[in-house]
Amino acid sequence: DSGVTQTPKHLITATGQRVTLRCSPRSGDLSVYWYQQSLDQGLQFLIQYYNGEERAKGNILERFSAQQFPDLHSELNLSSLELGDSALYFCASSVRAGTYEQYFGPGTRLTVT
């Protein structure tokens, strides 16, 4: 158990809908990262937050957004969902923004039908 929690574990929704994925980092970790793992691609970095502020962006679609709240939990919002958005979404956390080791949650499996 990494100490990172993600909810929900599974999510099935229709195209065009909007969903919110939630992540709670390990106790004491200030930095949260979101990654997407789809079948034809490996783990792709989406976005990083550090102590409530956006720190880095990867190949995150404009339909996707995220935020980190004062209690350090983070939410990833996916809107206007397309079939291709079906994937595993992982959250990871680390103590500081410049710390290399990241600890991953169990992931949310999103299926768009």
Place this chain on the structure above:
Amino acid sequence: DQQVKQNSPSLSVQEGRISILNCDYTNSMFDYFLWYKKYPAEGPTFLISISSIKDKNEDGRFTVFLNKSAKHLSLHIVPSQPGDSAVYFCAASAIGGGATNKLIFGTGTLLAVQP
């Protein structure tokens, strides 16, 4: 552009023997490398890492070797155990001038350790 490559999608090894997983990278700015293990329906689990200023790091049965000139790293597992069967991801990071350390992952190698 795949900056981190794991060219072997799968590897099968007998229990007790050595498992060698390989990883190549193209970006010379990477200064830290990590290996993660992933079981089905779970998130990746951090295994071992190495800084670019070192060429070897060992932790129990796991050893990572880094060859900077060849832009190549490898993970050795000795002796291999059936519980090691999982997908292994190589990842690289570059702190650079900022405070972000996003990880760039390879596509993974599925290791099967046969009893």
